[in-house]
Amino acid sequence: MTWTCDLIEARLSDYLEGLLDGPERAEFEAHANSCVDCAPLVASVRSLVGEMHSMEELETPPRLVYSILDKTLGPRETVTGWQGFLNVIRGLATPKFAYGGASVMATLVIILGASGFSLRKPKLADLRPAAIYQYADRGVHRVRARCVKYVSDLRVVYEIQSRLRQDENNLQTTPEQMLPKSSPEKNPGQTDEHKPSQPRQQNRANELSRQIEMLAAELPMLSERSIR
Amino acid sequence: MRRHTRRIFSICYRFTGNRTEAEDLSQDVFLRVYRTLGSYRSAHGGFATWATSVTRNLLIDHYRRTKRDRITDSLDDKMPVVENKESAGRRPDEQALLGELSAQVQSALTRLSPELREAVILRDLQQLEYAEIQTVLSVPEGTVKSRINRGRIELARILQQMGVRPA
Numbered sequence: 220m221t222w223t224c225d226l227i228e229a230r231l232s233d234y235l236e237g238l239l240d241g242p243e244r245a246e247f248e249a250h251a252n253s254c255v256d257c258a259p260l261v262a263s264v265r266s267l268v269g270e271m272h273s274m275e276e277l278e279t280p281p282r283l284v285y286s287i288l289d290k291t292l293g294p295r296e297t298v299t300g301w302q303g304f305l306n307v308i309r310g311l312a313t314p315k316f317a318y319g320g321a322s323v324m325a326t327l328v329i330i331l332g333a334s335g336f337s338l339r340k341p342k343l344a345d346l347r348p349a350a351i352y353q354y355a356d357r358g359v360h361r362v363r364a365r366c367v368k369y370v371s372d373l374r375v376v377y378e379i380q381s382r383l384r385q386d387e388n389n390l391q392t393t394p395e396q397m398l399p400k401s402s403p404e405k406n407p408g409q410t411d412e413h414k415p416s417q418p419r420q421q422n423r424a425n426e427l428s429r430q431i432e433m434l435a436a437e438l439p440m441l442s443e444r445s446i447r
Numbered sequence: 448m449r450r451h452t453r454r455i456f457s458i459c460y461r462f463t464g465n466r467t468e469a470e471d472l473s474q475d476v477f478l479r480v481y482r483t484l485g486s487y488r489s490a491h492g493g494f495a496t497w498a499t500s501v502t503r504n505l506l507i508d509h510y511r512r513t514k515r516d517r518i519t520d521s522l523d524d525k526m527p528v529v530e531n532k533e534s535a536g537r538r539p540d541e542q543a544l545l546g547e548l549s550a551q552v553q554s555a556l557t558r559l560s561p562e563l564r565e566a567v568i569l570r571d572l573q574q575l576e577y578a579e580i581q582t583v584l585s586v587p588e589g590t591v592k593s594r595i596n597r598g599r600i601e602l603a604r605i606l607q608q609m610g611v612r613p614a
Contacts, residue, residue: 231599232595268571280470287448287478
């Protein structure tokens with residue numbers, strides 16, 4: 220295509236906005252750069268477009284919005300005194316604002332309660348940072364102690380259960396060993412080592428309670444509790 | 448509302464070149480929008496596009512009504528305007544409203560024909576897309592591109608006559 224000055228002028232905006240494809244763009248530039256009329260035209264329009272794009276946005280006159288509102292909605296009367304105050308209250312009495320206000324109040328109550336501030340007997344001293352820290356520190360330690368005690372109690376119960384299970388297994392596997400043994404032969408004048416008042420057949424419950432007592436002695440947590 | 452007010456005032460001021468007229472026209476635009484809001488349909492484009500279309504129609508009506516006043520302006524067009532630091536006939540507050548360079552561009556804009564002026568304002572000053580301008584002006588896209596191109600070239604020539612050198 221042969222580019223003429225009229226064609227350059229007609230496609231100038233397409234060139235400036237990058238709408239010409241590669242070969243067209245090259246041909247355009249080849250003519251525009253070499254033509255004494257087209258070169259200054261392209262340069263001036265390019266400069267003008269750049270200036271217009273960088274022009275700052277106009278500042279709206281400050282009273283324009285209010286005059287528009289007056290013209291469309293009608294002039295508004297300035298309300299003062301109690302009427303103005305009641306208008307503000309009426310404006311706040313919307314469900315959205317009520318929900319927001321309730322959420323804020325609930326959050327404040329939770330935070331104040333967590334910080335140790337008593338709502339029944341409020342004291343300004345409770346809001347000191349040191350008091351809040353101490354309350355929080357005590358709370359953390361209290362929770363930690365409860366957790367440790369809970370885990371330890373679980374361990375005790377597990378130990379007891381495992382030993383009971385062990386003993387039951389022993390009972391089942393070797394029942395013949397549980398039969399009372401006849402007293403060993405003894406020669407006259409000779410006594411055996413066992414006390415005749417206590418049979419060799421041991422009471423499994425006594426054995427178990429003895430073991431539980433030993434276990435409780437190992438664990439300080441049970442020292443204050445009585446075994447049921 | 449402030450965003451729309453700014454946009455509409457900007458279009459009115461760029462088109463008329465007069466701050467008082469732009470304020471009055473902006474109010475008239477919002478009044479018409481307020482009264483004809485029931486006739487707005489999403490098929491007309493977004494609300495901003497529809498409001499721009501109303502603005503454009505009011506500006507053209509205003510231009511035709513005040514055409515007689517501009518006959519004297521056209522006589523001034525034949526006289527070469529020498530570049531000076533302060534634009535002749537521009538109020539100091541309007542000069543402050545614009546920068547010096549944009550004041551010269553604004554002055555040149557008011558010398559364009561209304562069809563070319565509105566196309567250049569919508570494209571280069573309001574940064575609207577071709578499709579949106581097509582909706583606002585209710586002309587084919589080819590006509591939009593042609594008017595923008597001719598408007599830019601004409602504007603550059605007017606600035607050259609005013610003695611404004613390209614940067």
